[in-house]
Amino acid sequence: MPTEPIDKQTVLAVDPWLTEHADQIVHRHDLFRKWKQTIDDIEGGYEKFTLGYRKMGINVAEDGTVTYREWAPNAKEAVFIGEFNNWNRISHPMTKDKYGVWEITVPPKDGKCVIPHDSKIKISMIVNSGERIERIPAWIQRVTQDLTVSPVYEARFWNPPLEERYTFKHPRPPAPRSLRIYEAHVGISTTEHRVGTYKEFTQNILPRIKDLGYNTIQLMAVMEHAYYASFGYQVTSFFAASSRYGTPEELKELIDTAHSMGITVLLDIVHSHACKNVLDGINLFDGSDHLYFHEGSRGRHELWDSRLFNYGHHEVLRFLLSNLRFWIEEYHFDGFRFDGVTSMMYHHHGIGTGFSGGYHEYFGPSADLEAIVYLMLANDAMHTLYPGAITIAEDVSGMPLLCVPVSKGGVGFDYRLSMAIPDMWIKLLKHKRDDEWEMGNIVHTLTNRRYGEKSIAYAESHDQALVGDKTLAFWLMDKEMYTNMSDISEYTPVIARGIALHKMIRLLVHSLGGEGYLNFEGNEFGHPEWLDFPRQGNNNSFQYARRQWNIVDDPLLRYKYLNEFDKVMNHTEELYGWLHAPPAYVSLKHEVDKVIVYERAGLLFVFNFHPTNSFTDYRVGVEEPGDYEIVLSSDEKRFGGFENVLPGGTFPTTPLEWNGRKNWTQVYIPSRTCIVLAKK
Secondary structure, three states, rough: OOOOOOHHHHHHHHHHHHHHHHHHHHHHHHHHHHHHHHHHHHHHHHHOOOHHHHOEEEEEEEOOEEEEEEEOOEEEEEEEEEEHHHOOOOOEEEOOOOOOEEEEEEEEEEEEEEOOOOOEEEEEEOOOOOOOEEEOOOOOEEEOOOOOOOOEEEEOOOOOOOHHHOOOOOOOOOOOOEEEEEEEHHHOOOOOOOOOOOOHHHHHHHHHHHHHOOOOEEEEEEEEEEHHOOOOOOEEEEEOOOOHHHOHHHHHHHHHHHHHOEEEEEEOOOOOOOOOOOOOOOOOOOOOOOOEOOOOHHHOOOOOOOEEEEOOOOHHHHHHHHHHHHHHHHHOOOEEEEOOOHHHHHHHOOOOOOOOOOEEEEEEEHHHHHHHHHHHHHHHHHHHOOOOOEEEEEEOOOOOOOOOOHHOOOOOOEEEEEEHHHHHHHHHHHOOOOHHHOHHHHHHHHHHHOOOOEEEOOOOOOHHHHHHEEEHHHHHHHHHHHHEEEOOOOOOOHHHHHHHHHHHHHHHHHOOOEEEEEEEEOHHHHHHOEOOOOOOOHHOOOOOOOHHHHHHHOOOOOOHHHHHHHHHHHHHHHOOOOOOOOOOOOEEEEOOOOOOEEEEEEEEEEEEOOOOOEEEEEEEEEEOEEEEEEEOOOOOHHHOOOOOOOOOOEEEEOOOEEEEEEEEEEEEOOOEEEEEEOOO
């Protein structure tokens, strides 16, 4: 179905500040329409084009016939080899079509597939230079690594018997109105000094996530990557679920179990670049520098030391769009968090570039139109095929229209990550005393987002947990986390401050910062120390590549207070729905008192960040009249508080204007405490 063109008026109706750049957005949309029309005319539309993985790569028919197709135009000869033919480079030659796609059909024998399940395979090619090269199939769905032999991954023919294949039992849950995201990495989700498994995550971590009140999981490092310490961001096999954690069937069970709990599961998708590995990646796949990537410097990311896709090529689009469809269709993922979107959208990849918010920074020669159009196609295709799919952009630049539908000239994401928020907290904790915190600056950073474009707010993600940085808990409490986090030890000023501010920062970000909220696993209870994967620099230690669930489960330790607050905060949001409510109205940012007051979803939020001053009968404005009661207080004993302010009580309003609101009420708000009030 043809996509309607847009004009300047359509663009300006969404964002009137785009006057000088509306023509460029119309042009961008025209490029998108041309690609979509090409896909419709040549491929039969998104439905057929995005099922490339059922045509390309290795596919097995019901009768056991194996068909293998691979795009490798630079090859002169190609042979399918593996354990099934004793690696014979002659017996199974492939034929090449006019588009550079090689193909072979391996018939069954005695009604059975002749290639054994889980056996090793490769493609062997002679390229135009005369050199013989051997590669892992680009569309391979299973690779394994045997470190006792070699660090290089090996391709596997994954075709388990019917009785061993996982059958999904539960429907996808509907997309949450309020996204409360638990960012997780299967490998580090164990207390032991090793790589965790899909099965362990299913059995041990999913119940924790459900209990904490998160309704969405964002799984990192699932796409296969050769280097564990890359955190999954140097992908080698785009269609293979990482074998470090178990089998494809076990990942399917994880996702299906999450769905049975009503939890949505997102994949951290990496289409911004690819690992430069040759033997177990797709770099130099057919011997040429330019197959899936741009050749020369445009095809290389100088900071990430990786390869960059050529988003303007038909076959690359088939590969990437089919990759998205594959993870949703075959594994039942519910959507994606797109990594490195800033790097994709600009020729400079954000390297050495600061974004001040000036619209000239987003358009003109620095914008990579091919990559932006790819993102438009990706969002349009997934939302067309799966209307409930969720897409989130990791973009630090603030690109206008990023989260506006493609039909209105946007890039089509549902949400963007508010990446300035965690940076603000680190700067405050690192460089300023508590009495120097500016309430106005904090509120501005939390509310500074494009109107009508949804954001995911977070106080810290995996980025802040990595070695070289510190988690907020570590910035707040540092070495005293080793000595004073037990209830039988002194409740020192450092620990009291750390626990109080940890809770306040989270609730402030959760309720004011966006239309969704994200937390990295372990940070909900103030996980001590950083995250550091085994590598040569740390003698391949797993000491910091794990999550210490034992400390939050220990009833003697104070981590339980932060965990309980996180849980109640999420469940309170579920009850009142502030994340899917309109943005908050902030009525007070008092720089002397260090008090912030705002309303959202019918709730009244009051924060006192003052390090020493408590306020009795503190007058706050509120729009709706009535009797209010406290429904959440960070000062409760179960949260490590002092019980100076408890839930309940009656706080009547007086019909006199205060701070721009029609009514006021009075509250007691101790230092370093936050409270939430609702109408009775």
